[in-house]
Amino acid sequence: MNWTDERVEKLKRLWSEGLSASQIAAQLGGVSRNAVIGKVHRLNLPGRAKAGGSTTAARTPKRPAPTAPRTNTYQARNTTATRTVARAAGANMVKEDVDVDLIEEVRNVPSTNVVVPISRRLALTELTERTCKWPIGDPMTDDFHFCGCETSDTSPYCTYHGKMAYQPVSERRRAAR
DNA sequence: CCCTGATTCGC
DNA sequence: GCGAATCAGG
Numbered sequence: 001m002n003w004t005d006e007r008v009e010k011l012k013r014l015w016s017e018g019l020s021a022s023q024i025a026a027q028l029g030g031v032s033r034n035a036v037i038g039k040v041h042r043l044n045l046p047g048r049a050k051a052g053g054s055t056t057a058a059r060t061p062k063r064p065a066p067t068a069p070r071t072n073t074y075q076a077r078n079t080t081a082t083r084t085v086a087r088a089a090g091a092n093m094v095k096e097d098v099d100v101d102l103i104e105e106v107r108n109v110p111s112t113n114v115v116v117p118i119s120r121r122l123a124l125t126e127l128t129e130r131t132c133k134w135p136i137g138d139p140m141t142d143d144f145h146f147c148g149c150e151t152s153d154t155s156p157y158c159t160y161h162g163k164m165a166y167q168p169v170s171e172r173r174r175a176a177r
Numbered sequence: 178c179c180c181t182g183a184t185t186c187g188c
Numbered sequence: 189g190c191g192a193a194t195c196a197g198g
Contacts, residue, residue: 002190003189003190020180020181020182021181021182022180022181031191032191032192033181033182034191034192034193035190035191035192036191037181037182037183037184037191038183038184038189038190038191038192039189039190039191040182041182041183041184042189042190047182047183048181048182048183128179130179
């Protein structure tokens, strides 16, 4: 692929908008993120603020809370419990006490509640090996996108859409047999 | 491990 | 000029 004026312009635009090199490479197509970075330097475009690392660039737009599907809510007492958990921090494990809101726990554990993931609304070019590739919307319209959530293991889908893609027979027949 | 940008250097 | 390989960092 070569750097036509058009492609260079697009590169400049996207770079100034704060997209990462890999995202730009995906949009341009036919080039690697290294190619993009190399070009950026050759063009003497301003680099990213701090050296190295994730310049918290313009990630996918962050949208409001999921509106977690509330099921049953037993009004328990508004108490908090302290639970000790182990967390990996660098090379060592760190134990820390965490205050847990009991009411929240009760609300979120309910039986039949299925948590529908919040789609990250990724475009085809933004998908990676571990973003959920469940399509959403009509491919013919421009609101078409993919779930984009973190995939479950090596599955092409997140846990939720994985279940939709593969519905075990046992789930559907209750009475039969 | 995932990701980011920066640099180097053979082509 | 180009970009893969490599480096450095979160």
